Amino acid sequence: MCAVNSIGVIMPVITKTPTIAPMAKKECCGGSGEDRCHMGCELKGGCGHHGFGKRLIKTLIGILLVYLIVFVGTEIRNNGKKYLTIGKADKMERTIVVSGFGKVTGNNDIAVTTIGYSNTDKDVAKAQADNKKVMDQIMSELKSFNVADKDLQSNYTIYPDYNYTQQTGQQLLGYKVTNQLTIKIRDLSKIPQILSLAGKYGATEVSGLNFTIDDPENLKTDARAKALSDAKVKALYLSQKLGVHLGPVVSFNEYEGANDVYPMKVMSFSAAEGGGGPDSVASGSKDVVMNVSLTYEILP
Numbered sequence: 001m002c003a004v005n006s007i008g009v010i011m012p013v014i015t016k017t018p019t020i021a022p023m024a025k026k027e028c029c030g031g032s033g034e035d036r037c038h039m040g041c042e043l044k045g046g047c048g049h050h051g052f053g054k055r056l057i058k059t060l061i062g063i064l065l066v067y068l069i070v071f072v073g074t075e076i077r078n079n080g081k082k083y084l085t086i087g088k089a090d091k092m093e094r095t096i097v098v099s100g101f102g103k104v105t106g107n108n109d110i111a112v113t114t115i116g117y118s119n120t121d122k123d124v125a126k127a128q129a130d131n132k133k134v135m136d137q138i139m140s141e142l143k144s145f146n147v148a149d150k151d152l153q154s155n156y157t158i159y160p161d162y163n164y165t166q167q168t169g170q171q172l173l174g175y176k177v178t179n180q181l182t183i184k185i186r187d188l189s190k191i192p193q194i195l196s197l198a199g200k201y202g203a204t205e206v207s208g209l210n211f212t213i214d215d216p217e218n219l220k221t222d223a224r225a226k227a228l229s230d231a232k233v234k235a236l237y238l239s240q241k242l243g244v245h246l247g248p249v250v251s252f253n254e255y256e257g258a259n260d261v262y263p264m265k266v267m268s269f270s271a272a273e274g275g276g277g278p279d280s281v282a283s284g285s286k287d288v289v290m291n292v293s294l295t296y297e298i299l300p
Helices: 034-044 049-083 125-144 188-201 217-242 267-274
Strands: 002-004 011-014 094-106 108-122 152-166 169-185 211-214 247-254 285-300
Touching: 094 217, 108 125, 108 188, 125 152, 125 169, 125 188, 169 188, 217 247, 217 285
Parallel strands: none
Antiparallel strands: 002 011, 094 285, 108 169, 108 211, 152 169, 247 285
């Protein structure tokens, strides 16, 4: 741009453009612009909270890593201890084990026998009726001997009876009815009369006599007491010989031993068939045996 001075000389005119200071850049939360800053800060709770959140997440991750490292190390250590202690007792126990034996002999007080009748007929109803007639007579006689209902138990069966031959093949002979009555005899003096019922009414099945003790619990109690006394005597003797002091019993076990039965005379079927019964019957006796095991603690 040019201008004419007072003497008429043309001179260039230098114009100075005013300097405009740049506007301050508003930054907030990593961005610029008033609206953007305002909205971002409101959503994140302020510019400073953004950095705090990152630090908090890093801190939590660090804590979790520390816990994970401690957990893994603990598991490795525990598993190592398990492998090192396989087959080793945690603590050597100081105990002594003794056994005891007790036996009580009791007389057999009841006898058990079985009387039964079997018959076959092609008519099932007739076979049942014939069987019932025989067994009802035996049952009536037993009641007259004061045998209680609780001491009687029946085993009743019906099944077809076949006969097989090569010429005729399988043929139905009829239906076989079997009724076996198990009798518990408490009055041993009536054994001959009861057994004679088989021959009297034509029973086809008779078992021998089995003698036993009706309620052996009292004898078991006495045998157990003897076994405990036997074990205690052994424990005292061993403690004196070993020079140790016994503490309380830490465990106890018991089991029944074999019961010995003395021989007896067994009735045969032929004797009952004659109607007179056996000449004599010996009930015998039975041994009730108990064995115990005691474990004592040895005091230091």
